[in-house]
Amino acid sequence: xxxxxxxxxxxxxxxxxLEQALETIVTEVKGATGSDVCSVYLTDFExxxxxLMATEGLHQGAVGKVRLPYHRxxxxxxxxxxxxxxxxxxxxxxxxxFTHETGETQYKGFLGVPIIQNxxxxxxxxxxxxxxxxxxxxxxxxxxxxAAQLAGAITHAQATGSLVTHSDxxxxxxxxxxxxxxxxxxxxxxxxxxxxADLDAVPDRPSKDPDREEEEFRTAVAAVVQDLMAIExxxxxxxxxxxxxxxxxxxxMLGSDSLIGSTVRRIHEGNWASGALRETIEEHAKVFDAMxxxxxxxxxxxxxxxxxxxxxxxxxxxxxxxxxPEKTVLVGDEVSAMQLAEVxxxxxxxxxxxxxxxxxxxxxxxxxxxxxxxxxxxDLPVNRVDGRFVxxxxxxxxxxVSPAPSVIKEYQRLxxxxxxxxxxxxxxxxxxxxxxxxxxxxLYMNTGLITELGSQGSEESEGVGLYRTELPFMVRDSFPxxxxxxxxxxxxxxAFHPRPVTIRTLDIGGDKPLPYFPVEESNPFLGWRxxxxxxxxxxxxxxxxxxxxxxxIGLDNLRILLPMVSHVQEVxxxxxxxxxxxxxxxxxxxxxTMPKIGVMIEVPAAVYQVDALARRIDFVSVGTNDLTQYLLxxxxxxxxxxxxxxxxxxxxxxxxxxxxxxxxxYQREVSVCGEMAGNPAAAVLLIGMGVDSLxxxxxxxxxxxxxxxxxxxxxxxxLLQAALRCEKVSEVKLLLGNTLEEMGLGGLLRAGR
Ligand code: PEP
Ligand code: MG
Numbered sequence: 001x002x003x004x005x006x007x008x009x010x011x012x013x014x015x016x017x018l019e020q021a022l023e024t025i026v027t028e029v030k031g032a033t034g035s036d037v038c039s040v041y042l043t044d045f046e047x048x049x050x051x052l053m054a055t056e057g058l059h060q061g062a063v064g065k066v067r068l069p070y071h072r073x074x075x076x077x078x079x080x081x082x083x084x085x086x087x088x089x090x091x092x093x094x095x096x097x098f099t100h101e102t103g104e105t106q107y108k109g110f111l112g113v114p115i116i117q118n119x120x121x122x123x124x125x126x127x128x129x130x131x132x133x134x135x136x137x138x139x140x141x142x143x144x145x146x147a148a149q150l151a152g153a154i155t156h157a158q159a160t161g162s163l164v165t166h167s168d169x170x171x172x173x174x175x176x177x178x179x180x181x182x183x184x185x186x187x188x189x190x191x192x193x194x195x196x197a198d199l200d201a202v203p204d205r206p207s208k209d210p211d212r213e214e215e216e217f218r219t220a221v222a223a224v225v226q227d228l229m230a231i232e233x234x235x236x237x238x239x240x241x242x243x244x245x246x247x248x249x250x251x252x253m254l255g256s257d258s259l260i261g262s263t264v265r266r267i268h269e270g271n272w273a274s275g276a277l278r279e280t281i282e283e284h285a286k287v288f289d290a291m292x293x294x295x296x297x298x299x300x301x302x303x304x305x306x307x308x309x310x311x312x313x314x315x316x317x318x319x320x321x322x323x324x325p326e327k328t329v330l331v332g333d334e335v336s337a338m339q340l341a342e343v344x345x346x347x348x349x350x351x352x353x354x355x356x357x358x359x360x361x362x363x364x365x366x367x368x369x370x371x372x373x374x375x376x377x378x379d380l381p382v383n384r385v386d387g388r389f390v391x392x393x394x395x396x397x398x399x400x401v402s403p404a405p406s407v408i409k410e411y412q413r414l415x416x417x418x419x420x421x422x423x424x425x426x427x428x429x430x431x432x433x434x435x436x437x438x439x440x441x442x443l444y445m446n447t448g449l450i451t452e453l454g455s456q457g458s459e460e461s462e463g464v465g466l467y468r469t470e471l472p473f474m475v476r477d478s479f480p481x482x483x484x485x486x487x488x489x490x491x492x493x494x495a496f497h498p499r500p501v502t503i504r505t506l507d508i509g510g511d512k513p514l515p516y517f518p519v520e521e522s523n524p525f526l527g528w529r530x531x532x533x534x535x536x537x538x539x540x541x542x543x544x545x546x547x548x549x550x551x552x553i554g555l556d557n558l559r560i561l562l563p564m565v566s567h568v569q570e571v572x573x574x575x576x577x578x579x580x581x582x583x584x585x586x587x588x589x590x591x592x593t594m595p596k597i598g599v600m601i602e603v604p605a606a607v608y609q610v611d612a613l614a615r616r617i618d619f620v621s622v623g624t625n626d627l628t629q630y631l632l633x634x635x636x637x638x639x640x641x642x643x644x645x646x647x648x649x650x651x652x653x654x655x656x657x658x659x660x661x662x663x664x665x666y667q668r669e670v671s672v673c674g675e676m677a678g679n680p681a682a683a684v685l686l687i688g689m690g691v692d693s694l695x696x697x698x699x700x701x702x703x704x705x706x707x708x709x710x711x712x713x714x715x716x717x718x719l720l721q722a723a724l725r726c727e728k729v730s731e732v733k734l735l736l737g738n739t740l741e742e743m744g745l746g747g748l749l750r751a752g753r
Contacts, residue, residue, distance in 0.1 A: 001032075001138070004028075004032045005149070007028075008024070008146060009146070009150065011024045012024050012025060012154075015153075019054070022040050022053050025038075025125070025150065026038040026039060026040060026054045027056050030056045032142070033142065035109075035128060036107060036129055037057030037126075037127065037129075038055070038057060038125075038128075039052060039055040039125075040054045040055075040126075041053065041075050042115075042122060043121065049067040049068060049070065050067070050068045050076065050079065050123065050124065051066070051067050052067075053123070068097065072095075073096070073097030073099075074097070074110060075112060075124050075126070077095045077112075078113070078124045079121045079124060081114075082114050082121050083114065084114070084144060086134055087109070087111075087134070088108065088132050088134045090107065090108060090109070090110035090128075107128040107129065107130060108133075109131060109134070109135065110128055110129075111135040111139065111143060112124045112125070112126045114147065115150060115151050115154060116147070117151035117152060117154075122151055125146070127139075127143065175393070175399060176377055176379055176398070176400075176401070177397060177398060178352075178375055178377035178397040178399060179357055179376040179397045180358060180374070180375075180396060181351065181358060181362070181363035181366055182351070182366035182370075182371060182699070183372065183394045184350075184370070184372030184751075185394070185395075185411055185415040185752075186329060186371075186391070186394075187327065187390075187392075187408065187412060188325070188329040188350055188390065188392075189325040189328065189387065189389060190352070190387065190388050190390045190401075191322060191325070191328050191330055191331065191386065192331050192332060192382055192385060193331070193332040193335060193339045194333070194382075197311040197315060199277070199281060200278070202277070202278045202311065204275040204279075205271070205272040205274075205275055206271070206272065207271060207273070207276075213267045213272055213273040214264050214273070216314060217264070217273040217276070217277065217310075217314065218260075219313070220273075220310045220313035220314045221310055224313060227309065228250055228338075229247075231247075231338075231341050231342060234344070234345065250306060253302070253306055254306060257477050258280075258515070259280060262280045262283070262284075263279075263280045266279055273314055274311060274314050274315070277307060277310055280307075281304060281306075285300040285301075285304050286300075287515045288300035288303060296474060299474060301336050302338070305338050305339075309338075324344055324348075325347070326347060327347070328343055328347045328349060328350075329390050329392060330343060330348060330350070330351050331353075331380075331390070332352075332353055332382060333354045334353060334354065334355045335352070335356075335362050336362070337362060340362060350371060350372050351363075351373040352377060352390070352399055353373070353375050353376070354377050354380045355376065355378070357375050357637075357639060363375050364697065367699040368699045372392050372393075372394030373392075374393070375397070376397075377397075385401055388402050389408075391403050391408065391411045393751055395749065395751055396750075413752070417752045418752065418753070420753060424706070425702040425703060425706050428702060428705055428706055429460055431705075431709065433462075433704075433708055433709065435687065435712055435713050435716070436710065436712045437712040437713055441692075441693060441694065441708055442463070442692075442694075443460075443462060443694055443696070443701050443704060444462055444465030444500075444673075444693060444694070444695035444696075445463070445464050445465065445695065445696070446464075446465060446468070446673060446697055447464055447466070447467055447468075448466070448467040448468035448470070448492075458495070462499055463496055463502075463557070464492060464499075464503075464695075465502055465621065465671055465673050466504060466695050467492055467501060467502060468504055468507065469503060469505065469506055469507075470506065473508060473514055474515075477515070477516055479516070479517075479540060481543070482546055482550075483547075485543070485547030485551075487551075488551075489503060489547055489551035489552075489558075490551040490555075493551055493552055496557065497555050497557050498557055502559040502621065503548055503558060503561065504560075504561040505531070505534055505545070505560065505563065505574075506540065506544060509524065509528055509530055509532070525635065530563040531563060531564050532564065535570060535573050538577055541574075542580070545560070545577065545581040546584070546585060548595075549581060549582060549593075549595070552592070553590060553591055553592055554591075559597070559598060559618075559619070560595050560597045561597075561600055561621055562598070562599050562600060562617075563600045563602065564600065565599050565601075565602075565603075566605045566606060567605070568613060571613055572616065575616065578597065579594075582594055597617050598618055598619040598620055598621050599620055600622070600623045600626075601613075601620055601622045601623065601627065601659050602625075602626035603626070604630055604655070608658075610658065610659050611662040614662060614663045615665075615666050617668070618668065618669075619669040619670070619671065620663050620670050621670075621671040621673045621695070622659055622670065623673060624652065624674025624675065624676040625647075626674070627652065627655065628645060628647045628652050631649070631652055631655060632644065632645065632646075632649055632651070632652075647674065647675065647682065648729050649732075650723075650724070650726055650727060650728070650729070653685065653723060653724060660689050660690045660691060669692045670692050671693045671694065671695055672686055672695070677694035677700075677704070678694075678697055678699075678700030678704060679700075680700075680740070680745070680749070681739075681749060682736070683707060684708070684719055684736075684739075685719060685736070687713065688718075688719055688720030703748050707748060710743055710744075711743070719735070723736070736749075737749055
């Protein structure tokens with residue numbers, strides 16, 4: 001049975017459209033169960049009916065015609081109960097409904113199982129039998145298991161088909177639902193981007209002249225370096241000089257021994273250049289693929305993208321320049337940061353990626369560039385939307401393809417209002433962030449990922465509240481030495497000088513192993529990460545701290561932040577090592593000074609001991625991304641549980657209050673640097689709690705400033721009290737939404753003014 005099940009699911013998954021997917025299901029299931037009839041009904045949610053969509057055994061003429069209203073018949077019963085209904089003699093059941101189109105009176109045995117996705121009943125899979133009999137347990141579980149696996153395939157096929165037929169099940173005012181990537185509304189023309197050359201399809205081939213192959217390979221790499229530098233030049237006017245981390249990372253990969261050296265070695269071992277390149281890229285990308293951390297896993301697509309670009313030059317198929325319309329909405333199965341960077345300045349109005357989530361590189365980049373984005377639209381038939389007019393709603397994660405004129409009119413109105421709102425935000429650019437009763441709230445920037453590209457924050461932020469140091473460790477073949485790190489840190493410290501820059505020590509771990517430092521763990525998020533690794537390897541920690549202290553000489557705007565602290569002893573040990581690095585440098589003649597040192601509050605243990613931690617250090621910074629994950633026991637990167645990961649959970653709010661209270665005992669400054677700080681509504685709650693400063697991605701600064709300049713501390717405290725009376729996330733969200741609407745600031749959270 002298991003084999004049959006796998007085969008059916010596979011066939012359905014590869015069906016070109018809904019009709020064929022359903023045909024496959026009814027034919028195969030009828031055969032596998034030996035029943036006389038198999039049918040599928042799908043729910044038309046707008047018309048509140050269950051529609052017969054496919055059958056094997058009943059009259060084909062009934063398909064599409066038989067429509068059973070909600071709560072009618074046995075099909076309605078299966079949907080209401082959301083569990084199987086197994087009847088030996090269906091016609092004698094009180095809910096039995098005779099439909100003459102199907103001529104079904106002669107069937108007695110009935111087994112209907114619901115097709116459910118995300119708690120929603122999408123339809124019913126039914127088998128019928130002439131004779132009077134109940135279906136066996138084994139048959140019920142077979143159908144049940146099959147239906148559970150078919151739900152995803154059905155929604156996918158439904159979405160694919162809908163763009164072709166505009167069938168009743170998906171009229172043109174229906175949207176495809178993804179995940180919010182970056183807020184805003186866009187109307188534009190879809191430009192589908194796809195990998196420029198198919199690396200996977202390259203075969204192995206013996207190289208006749210390895211030296212020539214090597215030369216061709218090196219020429220192709222040089223050509224890609226040229227291409228990237230040309231793109232980077234295009235960003236010269238719009239990008240501050242220090243914001244080139246993304247290009248640096250790509251160029252560094254192109255110069256790395258693991259990419260160049262390994263390919264050359266393979267060429268000399270006998271493979272031709274293209275085959276050797278394919279092997280190297282796959283090996284390299286797999287290391288990143290295996291990482292739990294979404295930020296870092298994204299590097300796999302960068303590696304593959306670079307590989308394809310080299311291949312394209314090897315094959316001398318120079319890319320035909322893409323035509324980018326005035327209002328380009330970039331659409332792809334997996335849009336890469338490079339593809340985004342290639343769109344001429346001013347033409348990109350939206351980004352849609354079938355894969356990825358809110359934490360993906362492209363989403364972070366879109367937020368930093370203030371371009372609306374929708375992520376994770378797994379049902380999007382990417383290859384059918386090129387050139388179509390689309391509407392993107394980034395607040396709720398919706399996409400309309402070839403929408404009806406009435407939908408266009410409405411969204412054009414909302415987009416105009418959004419633009420008016422943005423102009424209002426811009427007007428506050430040079431004003432300080434202070435509440436209406438005059439309390440200053442410094443807004444800092446998070447940086448160090450690739451978020452800098454085109455970001456607006458570096459000018460108006462009051463410094464860097466979180467500089468993540470992992471990236472330079474990721475894109476190399478070995479740990480970076482002290483002088484390389486000094487140069488890295490100096491760049492950010494001097495770019496923001498005299499504003500403070502908080503640099504976090506390495507937050508790497510089992511979930512994001514370095515390619516040259518593999519760690520295998522069954523529970524990586526509870527494993528060897530952050531400060532735990534730094535303390536177990538003091539040589540890594542000391543090198544990093546020495547580099548930070550040296551980089552700050554003459555600038556004195558460094559603050560050091562320790563991640564993933566769960567024991568007070570870890571802070572004591574870290575402080576000793578930092579002091580040691582300082583003393584050694586003084587002995588060596590460097591004029592270093594001791595920076596302020598802070599602790600990240602990211603695990604529940606640190607919440608309960610925040611006073612003991614605060615006593616030892618200068619400031620605390622709350623990492624709400626991890627704190628939410630550990631408080632709620634929800635993996636922050638797992639799409640299956642993404643709906644229950646929420647930093648507005650009442651438990652998170654209570655933990656935050658406890659952190660502020662504990663830190664206050666020693667008059668320590670409290671900052672929040674998780675994504676929560678960049679949510680304009682959540683920011684009001686944080687101020688109500690007494691949080692001193694907020695650190696966020698550059699794209700959120702003006703939104704947060706706008707809302708904080710509209711509230712008083714008293715109002716923020718009142719709102720916090722009301723939020724604390726809520727028992728559910730949904731209630732907190734409703735409260736915040738309503739409050740912002742009352743204040744005339746609802747446009748920050750949804751489309752329109
Ligand atoms: C956090 O956990 O909130 C945080 C800011 O750190 P990161 O997202 O890098 O884990
Ligand atoms: Mg964290």
